[in-house]
Amino acid sequence: MTITSTASTAARQHTLRERNLELVARAVFESPSPLSRADVAAATGLARATVSTLVDQLVASRLVQELPAVTGGRAGRPAVPLVPAPRSVVGLGLEVNVDYLGARVLDLTGAVVAEHVEPGAFHDSDPATVLGRLGALASELVRQVADDGMSVAGARLALPGLVDPRAGRLAVAPNLGWSSVEPVPLLGLSLPVEIANEAKLAALAELAGPVPRSFLYVSGDVGIGAAIVLDRALFLGERGWSGEIGHVVVDPAGPRCSCGAYGCLEEYAGKEAILRGAGLGPDAPLGDLLTLLPGDGEAAVRAAGRALGSALADFVNLVDVGTVVLGGLYTDLIPWLRDDVLAVLDERVLASPFVDLEVRPAAAGPHAALTGGAREVLRGVLSDPSAFV
Amino acid sequence: MTITSTASTAARQHTLRERNLELVARAVFESPSPLSRADVAAATGLARATVSTLVDQLVASRLVQELPAVTGGRAGRPAVPLVPAPRSVVGLGLEVNVDYLGARVLDLTGAVVAEHVEPGAFHDSDPATVLGRLGALASELVRQVADDGMSVAGARLALPGLVDPRAGRLAVAPNLGWSSVEPVPLLGLSLPVEIANEAKLAALAELAGPVPRSFLYVSGDVGIGAAIVLDRALFLGERGWSGEIGHVVVDPAGPRCSCGAYGCLEEYAGKEAILRGAGLGPDAPLGDLLTLLPGDGEAAVRAAGRALGSALADFVNLVDVGTVVLGGLYTDLIPWLRDDVLAVLDERVLASPFVDLEVRPAAAGPHAALTGGAREVLRGVLSDPSAFV
DNA sequence: CGTAATAGTTCATCCGTACAACTAATGCGG
DNA sequence: CCGCATTAGTTGTACGGATGAACTATTACG
Missing domain, CATH: 3.30.420.40 (ATPase, nucleotide binding domain)
Structure with missing residues (x-):
């Protein structure tokens, strides 16, 4: 979860490339219909040559996929449609709530690649036990998708309480009976995990529609x-x-x-x-x-x-x-x-x-915070694709 | 997965320059004590060579001033202190309120260069009359400072009501008895003028301290x-x-x-x-x-x-x-x-x-919205100094 | 007066984008 | 069936901007 900071830093040449890479990635990901390289150039204002090299990097790093050229009605060389790559880079959403815990994996197309939700009663529960259970469950899911060749970019854990995302601490979650917990280490995952409030991640799930x-x-x-x-x-x-x-x-x-x-x-x-x-x-x-x-x-x-x-x-x-x-x-x-x-x-x-x-x-389905968390991870990927190139 | 962000535009070479120019300007303007070119380089992370050329541009466009080199205690060539240029580029704050109207001119150092506040009773007043009066008063002030060689970058008009800054319209100001007014044309100023709510500009005046x-x-x-x-x-x-x-x-x-x-x-x-x-x-x-x-x-x-x-x-x-x-x-x-x-x-x-x-x-003095408005104009200058180069 | 230290400038180099010319692949009209 | 128009994508040169290293400028200190 990003927190706005004005602390801008010196801009060098490679800053340009990072920004334009993000710009191109966003254009491809936001468009309702697949764009060609030429379409991206028109949409972003970048030169076709520049777009080409950037798109090639995104394709090489498996964030974007080329579809077979469609030889549509009009004249000229057919365009190569670009779409978010399915089942390549994925995000993991996690949640502990009063009556369930769960994990959900989304790919860049927004499709649910894997998920596991487990009912339970965590009203006055022990953080270490519950988070350990969730961590185990999540590890299994990660192993699964990794076997299918996907790479998990990170995870977001949704919690029903006062969360300080920067400090990585849950101040208090009255309905779980938890207070002053650092949940991330208790998960035992070897992934970058950030925490957030449940309603906030559920809100982000709405952005899909x-x-x-x-x-x-x-x-x-x-x-x-x-x-x-x-x-x-x-x-x-x-x-x-x-x-x-x-x-x-x-x-x-x-x-x-x-x-x-x-x-x-x-x-x-x-x-x-x-x-x-x-x-x-x-x-x-x-x-x-x-x-x-x-x-x-x-x-x-x-x-x-x-x-x-x-x-x-x-x-x-x-x-x-x-x-x-x-x-x-x-x-x-x-x-x-x-x-x-x-x-x-x-x-x-x-x-x-x-x-x-x-x-x-609300339009998002059940366990919206899982979807929102996974989406948030992927938004992070999209906002700095150069980290994956 | 469709993720939209603020429509950022393609980054070219000159974007780099603009950003770094802003970075350097901010470093000079926000520092409590005068910085030298070397200090700015250290603070921003830019190379000394880069900082030098950027500072030279800021000095040439009269946003930054060089003070006499101070031959302080330590060895080495003495540094040239850089400070915001006084009485060069200035901002104009305007306000109509229930019991007064006024205008205030601030320079980049935050000093009041000129001002005129006129008491009155505008409880159920005519917008055209009142704004015409304020416009005349402001023109006189602008003429004055222009004669002293300063250039007015723009103006902000503070109004006590529901203001839509983007549309430039005042929806309603109950205490003035105004509704659905486009105030800027009524001022008759040949400056870029934007409008804002009075409390919001007064809040910005606090940023001086x-x-x-x-x-x-x-x-x-x-x-x-x-x-x-x-x-x-x-x-x-x-x-x-x-x-x-x-x-x-x-x-x-x-x-x-x-x-x-x-x-x-x-x-x-x-x-x-x-x-x-x-x-x-x-x-x-x-x-x-x-x-x-x-x-x-x-x-x-x-x-x-x-x-x-x-x-x-x-x-x-x-x-x-x-x-x-x-x-x-x-x-x-x-x-x-x-x-x-x-x-x-x-x-x-x-x-x-x-x-x-x-x-x-609150720490700002009386008629804080005037100060805040003028400051806001100057903030705009600072966030895009390249427009003045 | 020579040396160390710090500030600021000059210059060759590198990097990324733009523009223009090129190749590639299609539809269409004769 | 062929040439032409059209659109997509690539290649190569030019240009602008940041960089680091070497340079000059100016001080303190012994």
Whole structure:
């Protein structure tokens, strides 16, 4: 996970090459349809000669693949289509959450190459044991894909808590009962591994689909996490702890929260609060709630929607982003949440007369943080392809 | 896998030069003590030969000045100290606010070269008239400094409202009674002028002093504005409307706000709310309040502090920044505000056990937005010195 | 006054991109 | 079937910019 730093360094000749190599790689990877060398030249503004040498390097280092030349309708020598190379360089996403742990391997085309998800109950677990288990599982996966000739560029570990990515430390993960852990050594992997917050990586998984360049991602579960995505990149804040929306004030006269304050968002829109409001037990599966909709559960969900709208309004007022993506348990509740969320947003967001605020469900499938983590590794490869040449 | 990034453009040879020119300029401008060419080479990692040619260009284009060589204690040829050139290239800061309009010219050393501030009452004013007046005043100032051989690089206009800097439009400024204005043409200046929110430019003025790389700036007046500074740069949000903290929820059961919602921060910590709480009229000067402290006014100020703390806690939870700078009328109230703000922050910020949150008064003097605007213009010069060579 | 030390400049060299001319491979019209 | 137009990709020369080494300039110190 990259953290913006202005510390620019002296630019030499090879800096040019690195930058242009990245530029060419991005052009190939971002394009919806395969580009030829000539197309890349036109898209980047580089000379055809330059593009050729750069593309040749990317092909040689197995990041880009040449497809058979397609002899399409028009005159001239047929173009060689360039595409991200499948099953060559891959990224590993890892996650420990309350009720499962898992690993997922993605290749540069975005395809899932291998994965293993294991249900479990890690509510008050031992970090060394759990991370050791995940490490073993991940090693097996890495061995597997390496046997198939792929090389794993790195890994990202998603954790549900306050993560300091720079220090590589998990400050606290209330729902796991973990605090002050350095998880990477406990995995025992011989790969570069970085850690990140679960909601933040899940947000990045959304970038696989059609989504605005900037949005807020809110993931509802037992806790409520959020991530700020700006210009298709995570905004982390000074320490990587941005997006802690779960304890935003909804009503100072509200119920006491486990954090010590009163009327936090989680007391209205957290999983347990919604289930309780619908007359269900705190461990009831989400399906039980959905069967009560519309009907007995509706009031509880709508109350959550209004609370969520209030917290999101603060968020939008402070950060100014026009799209909110709802993930986690909210995804399935969108039909019953959306109107209330939008109504409160319209009422409380100062800029609402000038902007169309949008609330949409998350598009990434289950265990989105695994996908997001793997994608983030590959984004790192793409942003410095010269390291692989 | 489609990953998009900021559309960077092809890098050529002259890109190298531009980047290194900026690097050298920044080294000279940001150093607390004058550097020699050799020092710059050491600081940037560039070769001495390269630095020499780049510095020569900066000197030739009057951005950098050579001081007389100082024959200090140690052996060797004495170094030529390099400093930002005074009174050569200058930036113009402009502002229209409720009770004054003004213009201020800063040179590259940060010194005020010329300024003119005119009190007035622009509560429900006509944009064309007021901006025409400001434009005339600014022209006179520009003529003056041009006669002294300085060249004005550009201007920034600060406005108290929702500004879209990209579109160059002021959406609305409630306290001026303006809405949907394109201010730049109305100034009638033959300079590149950009517009920005007043609090955001005032925040940038803080960068002149010793301040962390990232902080929140909150300016209290009739309305409450805020700005997010990250890595010494403004964070604007998608449309430039970040930092609208004035209408964050403090208590949904609170008094009705002019924005239509209930219990907004401004109803607790806005100028009128504080004055009313202290038993003063809404137009009473700030001095009247200060004479009541400590004493009769204290309860009102402390209530404002708690409300401010609550809103700032949301802010810090969402954005993750460790320092809060209080400007506007809060600057003078800091002694009576600080403890309550910090207490609420400690209570509600999830990361507070792991961070030292700091609340400090603004250091920039009066009309900080004028200074910040002029500085912003000069920052633009600094980030692309090649345009001046 | 000679030597060491530091600042700044000059020059040959290297590297990467651009431009232009080239080769390669196709469609099309006669 | 052949020549021509067209587009893709490659080769070779030129140019701009950074570099390191050698050079000059200017001081302190013994």
